[in-house]
Amino acid sequence: MKKILKITGISLLIIVILLLVAPFIFQSQIKDMVRNFINNSVNANVEFADVSLSFLSSFPQANVTVDDLKITNFEPFKDETLASVKSLSFDMSIKELFKKADEGPIVVNSIYINEALINLKINKFGDANYDITKTKENIDINTEKSEGFTLNIEDYAITKSVLTYLDEGSNTKLHVTELDHSGSGTFSESVSKLNTKSEANVTLSLDNTEYLSNNSVKLDALIDLDLKNSKYTFKENKGLINDLPLEFSGYVQLVEGGQNIDIAFENPGSSFKDFLAVIPKVYSKNISDVETSGNFKVSGKIKGLVTEKTIPTLDINIVSNNASFKYPDLPKRVENISINAAIKNTTGNVDDTFLDLKTLNFKIDEDEFKSSVVIKNLTKNMLVNANIDGVLNLANITKAYPVTLKNELSGIIKTKLNTNFDMNAIETNAYDRIKNNGNISVNDFVFSSVDIVNPLNISQANVSFKPGTVTLENFKATTGKTDLNATGTINNLLGFLLSDKKLKGDFNVISNNFLVSDFMVEGGSDRPVNQSTEPNDALKIPAFMDCSITVDAKTVVYDNLTLTNVKGKLLIKDETANLQNVTSDLLGGKLNMTGLVDTKSKTPTFNMDLGMSNFDISQSFKDLDMLENLAPIAKVLQGKLNSAITLSGTLGDDFTPLMSSISGGALAELLTTKVEPKNAPLFDALTSKLSFIDFDKLDLKDLKTALKFENGRVTLSPFNINYKDIDVTVAGNHGFDKSMDYNVIFNVPAKYLGGEVNRLIGKINDNEVNKISIPITANLTGSFTSPKVQTDLTSGVKNLTTQLIEIEKQKLLNNGKDKIKDLLGINGGNQTTNGSTNTQTGSPVKNVINDIFSSGNTPSTNPSAPTDSTKQPVNVVKDVLGGLFGKSKKKKDTIKQ
Known part of the structure; x- marks a missing residue:
């Protein structure tokens, strides 16, 4: 008995060992069998990672498993994937593996498919991507009878699979999806x-x-x-x-x-x-x-x-x-x-x-x-005829049915409407074929969402429907502190609701109080407004809108600005807002805006013309960041401003201009203006360098100038201003970062340049001297908050002093000439009894002196006498008479630096 058990045990062990070893022995044969079957059966590119054989998993049958099978089509579906299968396994009798070529096809009893992704497709020409079986004439006649499979299926299963079928015709x-299918x-x-x-x-x-x-x-x-x-x-x-x-x-x-x-x-x-x-x-x-x-x-x-x-x-x-x-x-x-x-x-x-x-x-x-x-x-062209008549309390929806709404809803909708249309009429805007009759009213509607700061409360809204026209008879709503009252017409409401058409209409909007902050979500400076997209995405003008909106708002509050009596038209189309003749009262004056904002690209852009009339200068350049960047020094001015500004650039996520992107130009005219230089570092620096000017008394009335700005810098066209009898010319540029590079040229009359200069002017006592002025240049660099001022008064005063001394000398010389003539009795020649002048009479000395003070020729009485051509007559006189008048040394004039 022990011997029988031992033999039985050894036999079973041998069988198990053979079952374990056999797959490795026949691995190559199995791969060849699968590869040959595929090549002789399909017109497609078939790939697989591995083929394995097991005698244990399905004993007494053999199991053949193909891993990572992928079938890719030829033309006309070239490179499209027909099927991909993680694992495909067959169960068959072991003897089927050892069939000879003349013993018939291999019989498969079971098929198991796991995680298959199958894409079946018929194109518009009727070609099917799954029609990949080779025709009889394409099969090798020598292999037709010797190789292949016969399906004698006892059971099969498809698990965790996905099937897609598309018939384009x-x-x-x-x-x-999640397909689990089995059969026997x-x-x-x-x-x-x-x-x-x-x-x-x-x-x-x-x-x-x-x-x-x-x-x-x-x-x-x-x-x-x-x-x-x-x-x-x-x-x-x-x-x-x-x-x-x-x-x-x-x-x-x-x-x-x-x-x-x-x-x-x-x-x-x-x-x-x-x-x-x-x-x-x-x-x-x-x-x-x-x-x-x-x-x-x-x-x-x-x-x-x-x-x-x-x-x-x-x-x-x-x-x-x-x-x-x-x-x-x-x-x-x-x-x-x-x-x-x-x-x-x-x-x-x-x-x-x-x-x-x-x-x-x-x-x-x-x-x-x-x-x-x-x-x-x-x-095809779907025809719809619908009737709706009823009342729906939105608050009761969630009280009667377990639906989870993303946003809270309440309010009562009353509808009595008949609509008759075809889809082609909606797509082609054939309004004569769209028959709508009835009305819809909404009362006490409340809508809240994370996309808006405050709930939207529609107290009343009425929409009437007539063939071809939808009329918004009234729309009264509030959100936060903002109130809205709108009327208008909608041309294609059904097209907007039932297809991808844009919402077209004309609306009139009236508001007593409109706060922009009521429509902007809170967050960092880069946070976008009124949207549920990612924080880095900028606000977009809705692409579905194609509307004309006429606005009349008594008060509009944006940041720290309050605009009153805002009127104008806004055209919205293709993600672009076009402002047409928008007017407003702002900062004590009138504002006119025309231009557009374009959000089609990732970064919004704008192009705007602004007209400002009678603006309060100090307040304008204090409250408007853009104006302060254009002219930082203007905030110390008091008075009124007229300006025309053309500018373009890009907008940030909060729809404010990015200053580094702005380019354009401006024309400005100052009205009834004076300077308040207190606490202005630039004026403090100028005053310390220039004692002759008092900026408190500077009058800029009727000043006109032009600005150009690009690449973060503002260039100022040269302009002139007057301070008393001083002419001032200003030119240069500055950056939006407050850096500056300006030259200010002061044409300063001599009388303002110190005591010594004034005493010298008084001594000369000549009206022409009082008209003399010299240019003094002040170079302004650094920044408006930390300015650097450089002037060159010393050289100007030195040049002026030299001129005044020379004038005094010339005056003294002219006086000396007259004295000499009187002393020598020279009166330009003796007169005859009949009144004529006799130039040939008189003493020789008189004639010589007359010649000296004449046109500069050498004395005519002695033509052969030697002359010094290097000395002009005046210099000769100075040499001769220098000792007579004396030459006093003048102290250099000094000026307060």
């Missing part, structure tokens, strides 16, 4: 049965109409397979769409040119709770404890041919009468529910499919809501 889309049966007989279980989330749309939206679907189906006639009959089939149970029967048969379908279905029960079960659980929550009354029945028949030109006829009905429901944790009940809806097609032509919602009524408390709608021509 019929615009059909099917998206199946056999395909080897002509008639057999297949028992399947399926579970997935399904989204289905036909021609852009979505019929299923990620709905949970479960299906247990027993299917008769008539492979000879390609007919598949459903027996004992039960399914769930969300939690709605359905039973169905019928068949699908493949025929030439399409499929023949005959299927009927209905829900086995009739409780209204079945209706709640249709709604996805994310919205309906747990319905197990919901109290319901009334009935709910869904039934349908789908019968006919599916071809390129036809669909089966449809007769699907949904009916509920006098139903109600109440969630146990909510205070309100929804009652008097009536539903009567049908989806029909009686011709098989897809364009003849229509939805007829005869009744959709309900009541919450005393508020009744009634509606009906017919939608035809679903696949």
Whole structure:
């Protein structure tokens, strides 16, 4: 006995060892088998990471597993992925692995697919990407009988997979996720049965109409397979769409040119709770404890041919009468529910499919809501005829149904409206085909959101509908301290609500008090305003708006500025706001604005023309950062300003200009202006250098100048001002960083340049001397807060003193000439008795002196006498008479530096 057990144990051990070792022995053979089968079966590029063989996992059968399988199409779907599978495994008899070439194809009993991603596609030309099987003539005649697979499936499974199907010709889309499907049966007989279980989330749309939206679907189906006639009959089939149970029967048969379908279905029960079960659980929550009354029945028949030109006829009905429901944790009940809806097609032509919602009524408390709608021509130019009549208290929605709203809602909406239109009319703005009649009113509507600082309270709003026109009869609302009162017209409200059309209209907005801060979220300086996007994203003008807005606001408050009597027009289109003749009272004057703000690009830009009239200078340059950067020194001025400014640049996230980006120009005129230089470092520095000017008495009235600014610097065109009888010329530039480089030239009369100079002027006692002035340049550098002033008064005074001394000498010389002439009795010649002058008479000395003081020729009485051509006559006289008048040395004039 021990020997038998020992032999048995050794045998089992050998078998186990063989089962473990065999896969390694036959690994290469298995890879070749799989590779050859693929190459001889499909027209596609197939790749896989590895092929493994196991005798233990599926003993007594062998298991072949292909890892990371990927199938990529050839033309016309070149390089598109048809399928990718994490693992694909086959179970087959061990003997199938050792079949010889003449023993027939390999029989596969089970197939398991895990984590597959399958993309099935039919393009607009009818080509299918899954049609990759090689035709018979393309198969090697020597391998046709020797290699391949025969499917004799006992069971199969697909787990954790995704299937996408797209038919571009019929615009059909099917998206199946979280697919788990399994089945058992056999395909080897002509008639057999297949028992399947399926579970997935399904989204289905036909021609852009979505019929299923990620709905949970479960299906247990027993299917008769008539492979000879390609007919598949459903027996004992039960399914769930969300939690709605359905039973169905019928068949699908493949025929030439399409499929023949005959299927009927209905829900086995009739409780209204079945209706709640249709709604996805994310919205309906747990319905197990919901109290319901009334009935709910869904039934349908789908019968006919599916071809390129036809669909089966449809007769699907949904009916509920006098139903109600109440969630146990909510205070309100929804009652008097009536539903009567049908989806029909009686011709098989897809364009003849229509939805007829005869009744959709309900009541919450005393508020009744009634509606009906017919939608035809679903696949092309959809036709809609709807009637809505009812009252809806928004606050009761969350009290009766477990829906979680992102933002709080309250208010009462009253609607009585009939609308009749086709979608093409909306898309082409053919307003004559859009028939709207009725009105909608909103009262005490409150909307709050993280995107706005304060709740929006609409006390009253009325919208009336007439063919082609929607009129906003009144709109009264408040948010924070802001009040709004608007009227206007909307041209394409349905286009905006039902498609991607822009909201077009003309509006008039009146406000007594408008605070910009009521529409801006709080945060850092880089925080964007009134939006829920990331903090680094700038505010955008809505792309959906194409509106004209006329504004009349008594008071607008922005930051520390208060604008009054704001009027003008704002055109909003293509993410651009165009301001047209916007006027306002500001800082004691009038402001006029024209320009645009463009937010199409990532960084918003602006281009603006500003006209300012009678602005208070001191206040303007104190409260307006842009003006202070343009002329920092102006804040010490008192008086009025007229200015025209043209500027462009980029805006920051809070819609204020980025100063470094600004370029443009300005013309400025000062009215009734004086200087208040107290506590101004620049004027303190100038006063310390220039004692002859008192800036308190500087008059800038009627001053006009021009500015140009670009790349962060402001260039000042030269301009002149007067201080008493001093002419002043100013020119230069400064930066937005307050740095400066200016030259100020003072044409200073001599009398202002010190006591010594004044005494010298008094001694000369000549009116022409009083008119003499010298230019003194003050170079201003550094910054407006820490200025550096350099002047060169010494050289100017020195030059002036030299001029005055020279004038005094010339005056003395002229006086000396007259004295000499009187002393020598020289009167320019003797007169004859008849009054004529005799230049040839008189003494020789007189003639010589006359010649000296004449045109500068040498004395005519002695033409041969030597002359000194280097000395002018005046210099000769100075040499001769120098001792007579004496030469007193003058002290240098001094001036206070």
